[in-house]
Amino acid sequence: MNQVVKLDRHDVIAIITINYPPVNALSAAVRRGLVDSVNAAISDPEVKAIVLTCAGRTFIAGDDIKEFGKPPQPPSWNEMMAVLENSPKPIVAAIHGNGLGGGLEVALVCHFRVATQDAKLGLPEVKLGLLPGAGGTQRLPRAVGPELAVKMIVGGDPISAADALKYGLIEEIVVDPASGGEAFARKVLAEKRPLRRLRDDDSKLAAAKADRSIFTDAVTEMTKKARGREAPFVAAGAVGFAIDLPFEEGLRRELEGFNKLFAGGQSKAQQYAFFAERAAKKIAGLPEGTESRPVNRVAIIGAGTMGGGIAMSFANAGIAVTLVETSQEQLKRGMGVMQKNWEATAKRGGIPQDAPAKRMALINGVVGLENVKKADLIIEAVFETMAVKKEVFSKLDQYAKPGAVLASNTSYLSIDEIAKATKRPQDVLGMHFFSPANVMKLCEVVRAAKTAPDALATAVSIAREIAKVPVVVGVCHGFVGNRMYDRSGKQAEKLLFEGALPQQVDAVMTKFGMPMGTFVMHDMAGLDIGWLSRKERGVKSEIADALCEAGRYGLKAGKGYYKYEAGSRAPLPDPEVERLIGETLERLGLKRRVVSDDEVLERLMYPIINEGAKILEEGIASRPSDLDVVWLYGFGWPIYRGGPMYWADQIGLDKVLAKLKEFHASLGDDFKPAPLLENLVAEGKKFGELKQPAR
Template structure:
């Protein structure tokens, strides 16, 4: 609790000896007074003794070492170390001296970058998904889901866990049966881990219907289309579904990069159509990008946002563009990582440098986990800018059948039944050989350059999205990357990181890279305006440069 700042349930606190009793009842005050009446004063603990001798030396480092290491990933290195130092002072110093030392530690930490970043993250999460002047959302009690693959079943689980009725429709009875098995297998796993009890399991399965009949979705309050990421397929499914559900049913597509406005052409009454980009695994990941389709009514947007919150998600509004907020930035980040490998770095060096910065995983490990073929299809769906240099290694790996963990080889190789990445010289040589064919010589690339280039691409891409109106506010960009892509929370998010570093410094570094490497480093207009005027990025949007 101390090093992570996370509370524990009352029962757990009792088991740990942190509290004397856990009481229940309609009148909790009366129950507490009754309990106190039955206690002898000697059982309630000793009063503080300011002049007591220091406690015996204890090895606190060993006792909380594992928790300290884990906490550093979420709240940064300084606060857990400060908590440890305060604990040590409490165990080794007289009370007055220990309290003085604790106050000194607090006064240092409260003005740190990590403290400011964590406070920014706290408020960014609460601001995300707020729609000015939003009308009352439509009530949602029954959800229809089209598609029983990884995303469809994941969304179904999120809805079931929130107490909603779910009807999942697949193309035939066999596919519907497989989808039901995926869902019940996960619920059985949750039961085995103690996340739900048998009563909860029965309630969830009782609210689930899987079917091959399209007419079974007719009574849904909200429909989520979650079929394969193919525009023609999605439009065909949406056209049929929109004519089956009632006129008040809100219709959403789960897509990670396709044109939501074009999909709306297939929907009867596109005013009730919206995008909802869930992240995998959908019953665990908190983030949902709610995509403002061009013709979506305010009531539709309000309902989609309220539905996301109802199933325990943090919705962030995003406009329509390729990849929306998160994946458009991810593409720039991942491509810069590929440029770095072309120039002489290795995938493991890039990943290690960026996890050292605080990311949960490096871009190459993430790509192998997700499947290289996923981004390959995305790249094939999008025309390439004329004259743009394109790192070819990821495509070549896919052409060789190296899709990542699913094939035991991608940027890394994997032993059978293992998810541990093993550095693979063959993948490095493929990337370096293709780069040499394109006239790019390899050199020594420092970890500092890796971090700066990768993070600056995120900062610049996020500022572009803000300036284009795809993101509502800078803090929304940060919320997306904190909850969907593993950006270190204790750095606040890409745009907060840029603000703390200073927009003049950011603009200067971008211009230096642009002079060396070309157009992909052109500073976003909002960054130039913020640097010139000394204002926040939100204030700089729309200012002439």
């Protein structure tokens, strides 16, 4: 019917095929072609049934992101959905790849659905701070029942074709969408099946109408981790409308909820985060046509916390790794930790029961660096000192094959210096995973001065393959994430010397939306580690040292900045800590004052923004949005705030600068404003207007 929608007829079956690569998104042209095709098929007296399918790798994957924020073009969504749903001839949606968002909503107005075995079906709008706005919250509960609908809509995660069949979302699993859809359409005609319009079928709502707890329990379960986010709760309420209200009224209330969320700040921030992650995939300065090197074998050096976590990430993705240690004892310990972690995840239902054994089988634990000889990618995750890392990389010249990518997992150290230990600096870069590496999604890919373009492309590609979010950064102390975080951590410590307590500082951070506060994080890491490091360097941190001298080493000791009851990880404020802090301040001749929560927030967060401006000015990162992606996936920055640079734009760079100047005057150079920030304010611009590296 147009360039993106094709109508064919196989005797009595009309086949409508959408071909709008790469993901058959519902652009205005697709909607127009779909409406015209369905109307033509309805008007054709020879046609008795219609099959809706898609060319390429996937079914309709949702809205066309190229049209976000632009004036709507006809036909409207309502017109398109009504044409499909009101067709007097049966329409079969034949799904393959991803049937997500608006794609699944289109399938839900069709009278029947079939899908291929590998298809995924879902309504992920909540992840953009929205809810399904084309009837998804009203039709999906009628298709699968409110309990599963809550999980899919409030949680936003898709289900498999097998589960879709089990719960009645689809009628059959087919091998090929077009031919399978056609075969099912002929079965519908042969069996004279009545059209099933979900809007008219309340049968799967009956149980929840009789027992409201079926719905409320599902909502409680799916919203318990949604602290601070609006969309999951509004979406849950919309599913409730399907149970409580007539269909048309439920649709009206759904649209009200969608419009409320769409106009709000959270959805704008979450949409920004979505596009920021996409932008991070574009590597600045990479020559056009650069291909990544083939990676068939991976070796990881070090089976400690980080090395083991990285190995788990590869095994989780089904990629075999060689895990190298210096002794059998250390290797055995590391392998045991991985086994226990996977078994614990399986026990709570996070992975299948047979997954731990399958994933352990992908990890070949060996002793001796010579075992890296066949690896295409080698990731070093040894002790965080330059001397140890240089020793490892100098030996890799002897054992690593030519062309192997050599990556260091260092958190702070110079990749340029590490590269000097080899005769192949073009193959050396950083792959900084965040702890725990098997859980955290961020991977800072550190481009050194001599890193070859294809080596960089290889690291980015393999990070994506193991479900990480790679962000390319440059060489500096702490790279992007830790460099910015250290500024905040430093202020958290200083606030204790002025009158704040750990629980106040941490409460401000968690109220803001961070997953945990600075001092809980210190307790989890172990206070003795920093204490020993300070002793080696001849550095003191009076309050932290006092805690360690009192045996308060953190969670593992049952007491640190907080106390912990036996077997519990819940931090509890401890009067003993307040006493120790008070005694330390008295000994140092310092007086406590009342520190407001607003001051705590500004002193923790504004230095992060300021340091981000310096990083951009130095060209360490390519885009402000890259810094935001680092914080979203490396530190758990609340997605509904978009990231520190985006957040700064929302509150006003002029306000941030004014407060930094105020703190600079009273608290010193920790708050000296970045020249880039001053320039942006002078020009009336935002970070979001920086399209290229500032340098």
